[in-house]
Amino acid sequence: MSPRPQLPPPPPPVEIRAWPDHEAMLADRAAVLGDLVRRHISVGRLALLWLCAALCAVGWSLVSAAMIALQETYDIFGAVLALILVVMGVCCVGPAVALVAVTVRRDRDIRRLLAAWGALARDPARDAGLRMPGAALAWLLMSYALCALGLYLCFAFPATDEAVKETYGLVALVMGLGTIAWVTGLMGVVKALAHRRWVMRALSGAPAPQPLFSADGGAHR
Template identity: 65%
Template sequence: MSRRAQLPPPPPPVEIRSWPDREAMLTDRAAVLGELVRAHVAPGRLAMLWLWGSICALGWLLVGTALMTFEESYDVISAGIGVIIAAMGVGCMVPAVVLVVVGLRRDRRIRRLLDAWGGLDRDPARDAALRMPGAGTAWLVMSFVLCAVGLVTCFVVPAAATAERDSYSLVALFMGLGLVAWLVGLIGVVKAFAHRRWVRRVLIGAPAPEPLISVGGGAHR
């Protein structure tokens, strides 16, 4: 979820638009919307989200291992090893969390741009390719499954733990892993529904606005 790709700018204000005709505006609109939709719900974005989630889960796994080491250690050497493992876990978790937050902010800007460019006009022929139902369904199904797995890990596994068999650190380890899975899945579910809502509201549901194109310095309908 990095910011390697620069997002396109918003559409120019009405008073300075200089498209020669409606077809030119629709061509630019389709190109920008295609880029924005791919940046929002392309399969690669889902893989990137899961990658950062996996790194965060690895970091918590290391932290949980360190907690178990502290719980079972009786000497300075074991405690030192636990500190090193905990530091490695934090080193994995912090960048992953930061990059996920950066990605969420980027997604918010993308949704604003989608609304701005999509609201310029309607173009059913080109808009059909922007719906991406397969990608949206993949985001929804896979994220929902991940949410379910995370909830089970968060609640069912700790509920089945016993004081004689399972330590507190082990329960905390599973709860943390489940929470990470649930949060990553929740992000994916929200993005899938946001894309579907945008498609219905902007591409399908809203009536086509009467375009206002400025040609030669004058604006006319």
Template identity: 60%
Template sequence: MSARPALPPPPPPVEIRTWPDRGALLADRAFTLGALVRMHIGPGRLGLLWTWGALGAFGWALIGTAFITFEESYDIISSIMGVVLLALGAAALVPAVVLVVVGLRRDRDIRRLLAQWGALDRDPAGDSALRLPGVSLAWLLSSFALCAFGLYACFAVPAGAVRGHDTYGLMALIMGLGFISWLIGLIGVIKAFRHRSWILGTLTGRAASDPLVPSGGGAHR
């Protein structure tokens, strides 16, 4: 698997900027912002996020199955099988959590760079290409659907459980899968709204509202 592309550097400080004219600055700005937007909300990023979620769901499915096995086991073979499933599930779930955290930290760095490069100048006509309305809508709708499914699994399914028929292990399995779905969907919804907020701020000259991006990232020219 190829390594992820490295993030571009932040814009140079005002005192050492060497752009010969505004046209050169806008060209570098457009190229860098285009690369950053693709890294942040490109179609591949949505697929990658869902892949991490699927890996986490697979891990939790194994862990939930282990809980059910422990709950219903009556012999040593079943107990050993439960331990094996628990170990395999942890081996899938832990890397998925790590990958999601690393991805969120990378997104934070990307948003900081987007704010800094976007603050260099204003180019509403050129920046319109960064809107990616279809991609942004795909992020929003698919992530919203995933959130809705996750909330249903977390609350509606356990509420309809039948005592003596639906085991605690089964409910833990379903609720865990629902929580993972809700979390991955929530990340996607937030990213879609943050992209929209950044686009509006870049086109209008107002900084996007993001608590993770410090103010003063770049100087207006």
């Protein structure tokens, strides 16, 4: 397996910047920001988040099946089956949770780099492609729908007459799936809003300071 691509470095301090002119700096800024934005808000990242949520849902379903098995069968065979199901469920949930934790930390680093590179200058022509309104809207709407579904499963379903008649294991299954959906959707909504906030601050805010390069390519002192 090939190693995961490393994040680009932050922009160098003013005193050691080696760009030959302002246009070269803008080109590097656009390339780095384009890479960071794709890593942060692409539809592929949304699919990865939902894949982790699906793996968590499978794991919780196995754990809930173990609870149901213990409720229905109290012999040694039921206990062994429940233990097997719990182990399988943990094997599904553990990697998914670990991957989400790594992704959250990586997203935090990406947002810091986005803020640092975005603050270098303003480049309206190139910045237009960094807004990615379609991808951000997909994150927001799909995550909002998943949040609504999760809240319904967590609160509305347990109060129905059907839920009262079912076993505790089934109710725990539905509420657990609802919690997974709600947390996943909330993460998506937060990321979509964070991208929108970055666009407003870095790409649509006040004009950046004057460039550090003069028209003849020399750096301003």
